[in-house]
Amino acid sequence: DSGVTQTPKHLITATGQRVTLRCSPRSGDLSVYWYQQSLDQGLQFLIQYYNGEERAKGNILERFSAQQFPDLHSELNLSSLELGDSALYFCASSVAFSQPETQYFGPGTRLLVL
Amino acid sequence: QKEVEQDPGPLSVPEGAIVSLNCTYSNSAFQYFMWYRQYSRKGPELLMYTYSSGNKEDGRFTAQVDKSSKYISLFIRDSQPSDSATYLCAMSVTGANNLFFGTGTRLTVIP
Numbered sequence: 001d002s003g004v005t006q007t008p009k010h011l012i013t014a015t016g017q018r019v020t021l022r023c024s025p026r027s028g029d030l031s032v033y034w035y036q037q038s039l040d041q042g043l044q045f046l047i048q049y050y051n052g053e054e055r056a057k058g059n060i061l062e063r064f065s066a067q068q069f070p071d072l073h074s075e076l077n078l079s080s081l082e083l084g085d086s087a088l089y090f091c092a093s094s095v096a097f098s099q100p101e102t103q104y105f106g107p108g109t110r111l112l113v114l
Numbered sequence: 115q116k117e118v119e120q121d122p123g124p125l126s127v128p129e130g131a132i133v134s135l136n137c138t139y140s141n142s143a144f145q146y147f148m149w150y151r152q153y154s155r156k157g158p159e160l161l162m163y164t165y166s167s168g169n170k171e172d173g174r175f176t177a178q179v180d181k182s183s184k185y186i187s188l189f190i191r192d193s194q195p196s197d198s199a200t201y202l203c204a205m206s207v208t209g210a211n212n213l214f215f216g217t218g219t220r221l222t223v224i225p
Contacts, residue, residue, distance in 0.1 A: 002157065033212070043158070043202065045212035056211040090157055100206030100213055101146045101165070105157035 004093050004106035012112045018079040021109045025072055025093030032074040034066055038087040049074055050097045081113045117141050120203055120216025129225050133190040137203035137216045144205040147179050149188045152200045193223045
């Protein structure tokens with residue numbers, strides 16, 4: 001158990017809908033990262049927050065957005081969902097702002113868009 | 115061309131074998147090299163990381179980085195059925211926050 005929690009574990013929804021994925025980092029970690037894992041693309045970095053502020057953006061679509069709250073939990077919002085958004089979404093956390101070598105991953109949320 | 119290339123396998127070996135997993139990369143700025151293990155329906159678990167070139171050993175696992183060839187390896191000695199998982203390499207540049215992952219190699223160790 002990495003100490004990172006994600007809810008829900010599974011999500012089934014329809015095209016055009018909006019969903020929110022939630023992540024709680026390990027105790028003491030200030031950085032939260034979101035990744036998408038699909039069969040054809042592998043794990044891809046989406047976005048990072050550090051202590052409530054956005055710090056880095058990767059291949060995140062405009063339909064997706066995220067935020068980190070004062071209690072350090074983070075939410076990833078996916079809107080106008082398409083079939084291709086079906087994937088595993090992982091959250092990772094680390095203590096520092098830039099500590100790529102010690103990111104701890106949560107169990108993921110499996111999203112299926114029908 | 116992807117920044118990180120990894121043979122997806124699958125790789126099947128008998129118990130006790132030495133396993134070699136490899137990744138190549140194109141970005142010479144990568145300085146951090148990580149190996150993650152991912153069991154089915156679980157999140158990636160950090161196995162080892164190395165900074166810059168060289169070798170690092172941790173029990174049955176050895177990570178090697180050859181920056182001149184842009185090539186990294188993970189060796190697993192005395193492989194066990196519990197090592198059956200997908201192994202992902204990941205890399206990052208100094209000062210950056212995101213990881214670039216390979217697509218993963220699926221390993222099965224047969225008892």
